[in-house]
Amino acid sequence: MSNKEDLKFLLEKEPVETINQDEIKERIPHREPFLFLDRLDTIENLKYAIGIKKLTGEEDFFKGHFPSKPVMPGVLILEAMAQTTGAMIMGDAKWAGHLAYFISIDSAKFRGMVCPGDELKMVISVLRLGKITKIFAQAFVEGKLVTEAKLNFIIGEKNE
Numbered sequence: 001m002s003n004k005e006d007l008k009f010l011l012e013k014e015p016v017e018t019i020n021q022d023e024i025k026e027r028i029p030h031r032e033p034f035l036f037l038d039r040l041d042t043i044e045n046l047k048y049a050i051g052i053k054k055l056t057g058e059e060d061f062f063k064g065h066f067p068s069k070p071v072m073p074g075v076l077i078l079e080a081m082a083q084t085t086g087a088m089i090m091g092d093a094k095w096a097g098h099l100a101y102f103i104s105i106d107s108a109k110f111r112g113m114v115c116p117g118d119e120l121k122m123v124i125s126v127l128r129l130g131k132i133t134k135i136f137a138q139a140f141v142e143g144k145l146v147t148e149a150k151l152n153f154i155i156g157e158k159n160e
Contacts, residue, residue, distance in 0.1 A: 007123040007138045008145070010048055015041035019087070027090040028083060029099065029159060033060050036080035040087045050123050051084025057116025072114035077122075077147045078105060081137040084122045085151065089129065100133065100153040112146035114139075120146075131155050 019040045025031065039052040055062075055072065062070035086100045114120050118141045128134040132154055139147040 005125075005136075006145075007048075007125055007136070008140065008143065010043050010050060010123050010125075011121060011140065011143070013043045013048075015043055015050070016045065017042040017091075019091070024083075024087045027096070028086045030083055034079075035083070036076060037083045037087060040084060042088055042091070046089065046092055046129055047126050048124065049084055049088040050121055051080060051087065053080055053120045053122075055114065055116055055118050055120060059116075062116055070116050072118075072120070074108070074110045074147065077110075077114060077120070077139050078108060078149055078151065080120065081122045081124060081135075081139060081147075081149065082151055082153070084137070085124050085126070085133070085135050085153070088124070089126075089133070089155075095155065097158040099156045099159045101156055102151065103132070103154050104152045106150040106152070108147070108149035110147050112141065112144055114141055114146055118142075 021038050036053050037051045041050040065073050089095045121140045124135050124137045126135050134152050136150050
């Protein structure tokens, strides 16, 4: 799949695995208030996944961004996409315990707002998996595309 295709069709697929937030915490080191993933649905192992974050409005970032019109910052949507990727990849025995670090973000586009009460679904497609990993991701609210980007990571050594 190229990074130009629409990933929305994956929202209709049955997951081969669903993990909750406790299991996500076993895979990635992120913790509140910087954990932006409630559930992970793997559609095809090491290829496609959907991360889900239900926004209550109580999240700290809404207090300052913006008090009169709360909106999830775009950089946090990108972070949620990255956490979705990490939670899927680090579930594989080969990559378990490793850390992934951003090296670049390409072609990020913000097409809609994410507000309190929204359920954000981050759909990721792995374009290349290895020490240098590349993904294409799209985020949706109620089926509407709100963000898309190509994210590039370096997979570091195991986090001992």
